[in-house]
Amino acid sequence: MLGTGSPARSPYRPGGTPPAPGNLAPVPRLSEVTAALDALWPAHRAESWDAVGTVVGDPGAEVRRVLFAVDPVHEIAEEAVRLGADLLVTHHPLYLRGTTTVSAATFKGRVVHDLIKHDIALHVAHTNADSADPGVSDALAGALGLRVLGPLVPDTSDPEGRRGLGRVCEPTRPLTLGALAEAAARALPATAQGIRLAGDPEAPVRKVVVSGGAGDSLFDAVRATGADAFLTADLRHHPASEATEHGPLGLIDAAHWATEWPWCEQAAAQLDEISDRHGWELRVHVSKTVTDPWSAHFDSTGAPN
Incomplete structure (x- = not known):
């Protein structure tokens, strides 16, 4: 299981294709990685009300490190920054409904600003996943x-x-x-x-x-x-x-978050396999950060119990 502080998935697993001696493994562009993600979870298979695909990112930017998580919240964006990720892939959309602002005064706008400031792309796979x-x-x-x-x-x-x-x-x-x-x-x-x-x-x-x-x-x-x-x-x-x-x-x-978190590991393994097949220099991580919104539970003891 991978997450912050855990070793990354190796870009060359046993049985994979290592780079030729003296040659560096190719570093994929964002457009190549998102094309691989779109092949796994085509956008046209998302529900009509959904908002999937690449939200933030330069298609020509290099991607060496990817973080998978359920929610595109500030805590996850901070984790992506600490990790040195170039791409954050989340299950839940950042903007499920339309917006007229990405002001950093809003929490979603702050996420966008933090990702762009640190050259981190955001890609969403929701109902298509x-x-x-x-x-x-x-x-x-x-x-x-x-x-x-x-x-x-x-x-x-x-x-x-x-x-x-x-x-x-x-x-x-x-x-x-x-x-x-x-x-x-x-x-x-x-x-x-x-x-x-x-x-x-x-x-x-x-x-x-x-x-x-x-x-x-x-x-x-x-x-x-x-x-x-x-x-x-x-x-x-x-x-x-x-x-x-x-x-x-x-x-x-x-909990909603708990039932969808296993997908992050499955999805990371799928991208890892694609990376191995292409011989990319790409490391894939899964966030262990719990972003379920509920933080405590108390047993009810009042009447009529």
């Missing part, structure tokens, strides 16, 4: 040790039926709902929220749907699969209440 193959939910399933059967909401433009939102999975061994929640608590990064469960902890889980990020708009699709459990984030009261009343569907609710 959600539906990719592999995508955000594949990384989540992998972290939980689940076997992916296919997408929950298939991308109709994919003839192979592998792309789409969410993943329908099965455990690799007999599992209960409680054991699945405990596995999530062990596998996902620690947050103040932790893991919440709705349902019988002893209920067997033979089929489970996972969806990184907010997932309570997907309940109809989840029920249609006949799943025993649904692991996602940002479950609101009314959709969750109605889902549990509708039938015996166990719910596991994790």
Whole structure:
């Protein structure tokens, strides 16, 4: 696992192609690296409301060091500066909605100013990474040790039926709902929220749907699969209440950031492989900084408990 203070991923792994003796490895330009990222997560596969692609950066600039993170917040920008990164790749957009200013008096404007001041580019892969193959939910399933059967909401433009939102999975061994929640608590990064469960902890889980990020708009699709459990984030009261009343569907609710962080490692490994194939002098890092907005949790002890 990589992050600030960790050794970078080597640009030449065992089995890779080392530079010829006396020759320096080529340093890719930003345009080359973003072309590789766009091949992994094409912008046209993002939702119409999304804002993906390169936000800041000179296409001709050299890129030697890349940092992957979930959120383009000030703390991550500072980490990129400390690391000496030339490119920051985040899952969440900086400007999801239109803006009329990048003034440093605003926190988003400050991020832009800090990145430009230190010659750091910013590239975003959001819903185009959600539906990719592999995508955000594949990384989540992998972290939980689940076997992916296919997408929950298939991308109709994919003839192979592998792309789409969410993943329908099965455990690799007999599992209960409680054991699945405990596995999530062990596998996902620690947050103040932790893991919440709705349902019988002893209920067997033979089929489970996972969806990184907010997932309570997907309940109809989840029920249609006949799943025993649904692991996602940002479950609101009314959709969750109605889902549990509708039938015996166990719910596991994790922090939004925690369900998407595994994608950073998956994405970094994908870029690392591309770099190795091209023989680039490129080092890839994954931020360990927790940018989940919640910082503490207190058990409720008041009435009627």
